[in-house]
Amino acid sequence: MMTKPFSRREFLLMLPVGASLFYPSPAQPVISSNGYNWITFYQRAGKVWGQDWDACIQDYARSGLKALEPSIGHVDDLNKLIPALKKYDISLPSIYVGSILHEPKEADLSIQRILAIADRLQSEGTKIFVTNPSPLKNGARKSDAELACQVEKLNILGSQLKQRGITLAYHTHDVEFRESAREFHYVLQHTKPENLAFCMDVHWVYRGAGNSEQTVFDTLKTYGNRIVALHIRQSQNGIWTETFSGKGDIDYVRFAKELKKQKIKPHLVIEQCLEAKTVQTMDAAQAHAIDLKIVKALFN
Helix, strand or coil, X not given: CCCCCCCHHHHHHHCCCCHHHCCCCCCCCXXXXXXXXXXHHHHHCCCCCCCCHHHHHHHHHHCCCCEEECECCCHHHHHHHHXXXXXXXXXXXXXXXXXXXXXXXXXXXXXXXXXXXXXXXXXXXXXXXXXXXCCCHHHXXXXXXXXXXXXXXXXXXXXXXXXXXXXXXXXXXXXXXXXXXXXXHHHHHCCCCCCCEEEEEHHHHXXXXXXXXXXXXXXXXXXXXXXXXXXXXXXXXXXXXXXXXXXXXXXXXXXXXXXXXCCCCCEEEECXXXXXXXXXXXXXXXXXXXXXXXXXXHCC
């Protein structure tokens, strides 16, 4: 039985109309995988993702994936990772960056750190920065004042990134959907679309809403014009599956049709992570090769 994986935030500490209204689509769309999936697969195998980037990215390339969305905490993380990406011809269309934005001083430090990362990536073709503003300890409720600070800083960060040719995209887990999705709606209702897009993590919307597939489609209908990227994951009977499929707890066949109907062409990021009860039949590269084939066919 696999041990509980590090959360994405723990990992960082260790290291509607078409969306094109505000957010330009990539000239040559490429499907990425988030690095967090690989952390969970490597943990299950008793290995450490990122311990040897050359070996890790060589393994990544075996899957057929040609782009990666890594979690980046500091510029030094990029300096260690980019040489391996170049060696194996893996691009960086998007990255995930952690942020603390509900407290003014911490927010300013987060913005300074993220802009330094953006400056380092100016020559790497990265166009999307995904961020999930950190929750309070134990998922406690943010006050109205803290949320007001958070949206102010998201607007500032998004505006600064836009000047660098980068789109800031808001990401959620489950905590933002508590209390009738209070934090989720507050952020998207009180930020300017030109400063903040939406990275819809489909399964976290599903799980955050109490395993509600209807909420997934309501969210797509309500905020489809903000979507610039998707994090894609499937489950069966509430448990994340080892590989992605169009049918499961979430009807991705229908979801893909709705995207086309709304003329939304987001950046696609596979995030088929493992959890304790996920079955074990293959390694990370084998699983992601299957994911890539299915995602290509489904979202063509």
